Amino acid sequence: MYDRGLSVLEQYGLESTAVYRGRGALICQTDQGLVLIKEFCGTPKKLEYQACLLSCIGEKSQVLSDEILPNQEGAYISADKDNISYVVKRWYEGKECDTRSxxxxxxxxxxxxxxxxxxxxxxxxxxxxxxxxxxxxxxxxxxxxxxxxxxxxxxxxxxxxxxxxxxxxxxxxxxxxxxxxxxxxxxxxxxxxxxxxxxxxxxxxxxxxxxxxxxxxxxxxxxxxxxxxxxxxxxxxxxxxxxxxxxxxxxxxxxxxxxxxxxxxxxxxxxxxxxxxxxxxxxxxxxxxxxxxxxxxxxxxxxxxxxxxxxxxxxxxxxxxxxxxxx
Missing domain, CATH: 3.90.1200.10 (Aminoglycoside phosphotransferase (APH), C-terminal lobe)
Incomplete structure (x- = not known):
């Protein structure tokens, strides 16, 4: 079950060199940097607006965000062999905000x-x-x-x-x-x-x-x-x-x-x-x-x-x- 969803990387032309678990997701090291694979349960329309929002942030803000990556067909949602939907996001190596700092x-x-x-x-x-x-x-x-x-x-x-x-x-x-x-x-x-x-x-x-x-x-x-x-x-x-x-x-x-x-x-x-x-x-x-x-x-x-x-x-x-x- 550890590699569940990992196969969708093929649809992005990506190959993982290392994989570890995140919060309800897989974080993968690829030749194009870190990405996160997460099962998708929302609506495609809202995800499209979310992608637009994150694109706007990328253009206008100094703050980084988890950009949603399109697959090779230009879609933001990818299904694996079991027909389970996933999204792939750009990810970052860092620590969560420390509430004591x-x-x-x-x-x-x-x-x-x-x-x-x-x-x-x-x-x-x-x-x-x-x-x-x-x-x-x-x-x-x-x-x-x-x-x-x-x-x-x-x-x-x-x-x-x-x-x-x-x-x-x-x-x-x-x-x-x-x-x-x-x-x-x-x-x-x-x-x-x-x-x-x-x-x-x-x-x-x-x-x-x-x-x-x-x-x-x-x-x-x-x-x-x-x-x-x-x-x-x-x-x-x-x-x-x-x-x-x-x-x-x-x-x-x-x-x-x-x-x-x-x-x-x-x-x-x-x-x-x-x-x-x-x-x-x-x-x-x-x-x-x-x-x-x-x-x-x-x-x-x-x-x-x-x-x-x-x-x-x-x-x-x-x-x-x-x-x-x-x-």
């Missing part, structure tokens, strides 16, 4: 800002992200539904008891964030963003930012895995990356402000975007994710890791709220 963090932030300056496409309605108001309202409704379900249980485990002990506070934060969002200028910001065709990466986290160290060359940064791209307010990317980092750094206010400053040195943030960024941070997204994971998975056995995560969120609540107010 301020140098890596700032390189990731500046790479994002540089990408946001150039990530723009003609609008395709099918790839427009739903409004944040819709998302917040749905998540709040799901939290209320989960609270009702857990409250009705006669015998409750540790996770369920901890959830009931915290749900009132965190749901309150969620409802407050939705009220602020509805009272803000978000609708105007969202509509202006879509009209301009601004694009988000969609999954901008430390795993998709590679720090490249090439001999006798300046350090370079590569951003990969644009599969979840879409038309949306670009603060969604900034919020997602910052939240992942700040949760691990115990909501360090100084670090958070420095990250925003580093972003603004490349790509200024408007007043409406700053307001939207603060509201995104005010929503208890991680809490909703934990609750939703519990509700949609096997409830007969609850992972201790998830209980630890819930307790950590409760312990970090004050520092999280202080960070939100600092914005």
């Amino acid at each position: 301020e140098g890596d963090i700032y390189r990731g932030i500046t790479a994002m800002a540089d990408l946001h300056r150039v990530m723009q496409l003609p609008v395709q309605a099918h790839y427009v992200r739903q409004p944040l108001t819709t998302e917040f309202a749905r998540h709040n409704a799901e939290l209320r539904k989960i609270r009702k379900f857990v409250s009705a249980k006669r015998k409750k485990n540790e996770f369920e008891l901890a959830f009931l002990d915290t749900i009132r506070r965190f749901l309150g934060h969620g409802e407050e964030a939705l009220k602020h969002l509805e009272a803000s200028e978000y609708t105007q910001l969202y509509e202006n963003t879509i009209a301009r065709g601004l694009v988000c990466h969609g999954e901008f986290n430390q795993h998709n930012v590679l720090m490249l160290h090439e001999k006798n060359a300046e350090k370079a940064t590569a951003v990969t895995n644009f599969d979840k791209w879409g038309f949306d307010v670009q603060m969604a990317d900034l919020y997602q990356f910052m939240r992942k980092i700040l949760e691990k750094q115990d909501w360090d206010i100084s670090l958070g402000k420095s990250m925003i400053q580093a972003y603004e040195e490349i790509r200024p943030i408007s007043k409406m975007e700053k307001e939207n960024l603060k509201i995104r941070f005010a929503y208890p997204e991680k809490y909703w994710k934990l609750a939703n994971y519990y509700y949609t998975h096997n409830k007969a056995w609850i992972s201790k890791k998830n209980l630890e995560k819930l307790n950590r969120l409760a312990n970090q609540e004050e520092r999280w709220r202080n960070f939100v107010e600092s914005l």
Whole structure:
């Protein structure tokens, strides 16, 4: 099973000299450099737009990306002998962004800002992200539904008891964030963003930012895995990356402000975007994710890791709220 998908390289005129595993993919050394082979489960149309987006990045940005390679027939999707579809991407040798390294963090932030300056496409309605108001309202409704379900249980485990002990506070934060969002200028910001065709990466986290160290060359940064791209307010990317980092750094206010400053040195943030960024941070997204994971998975056995995560969120609540107010 190790070489599954490897045969598609023939369709690109490439021959591998070494192969090793990546995240759900094969990384191959070829005579034309590193490439990644990954099974493809999306739609051909969106992949074509993604290829256009990455081409635009290659032309206008200093940040490297995982360019999608066409095969010898000019197609971006190649099927192997078992008729399984694959894509082949240009790849890079480097390490993932270290969430404990301020140098890596700032390189990731500046790479994002540089990408946001150039990530723009003609609008395709099918790839427009739903409004944040819709998302917040749905998540709040799901939290209320989960609270009702857990409250009705006669015998409750540790996770369920901890959830009931915290749900009132965190749901309150969620409802407050939705009220602020509805009272803000978000609708105007969202509509202006879509009209301009601004694009988000969609999954901008430390795993998709590679720090490249090439001999006798300046350090370079590569951003990969644009599969979840879409038309949306670009603060969604900034919020997602910052939240992942700040949760691990115990909501360090100084670090958070420095990250925003580093972003603004490349790509200024408007007043409406700053307001939207603060509201995104005010929503208890991680809490909703934990609750939703519990509700949609096997409830007969609850992972201790998830209980630890819930307790950590409760312990970090004050520092999280202080960070939100600092914005």
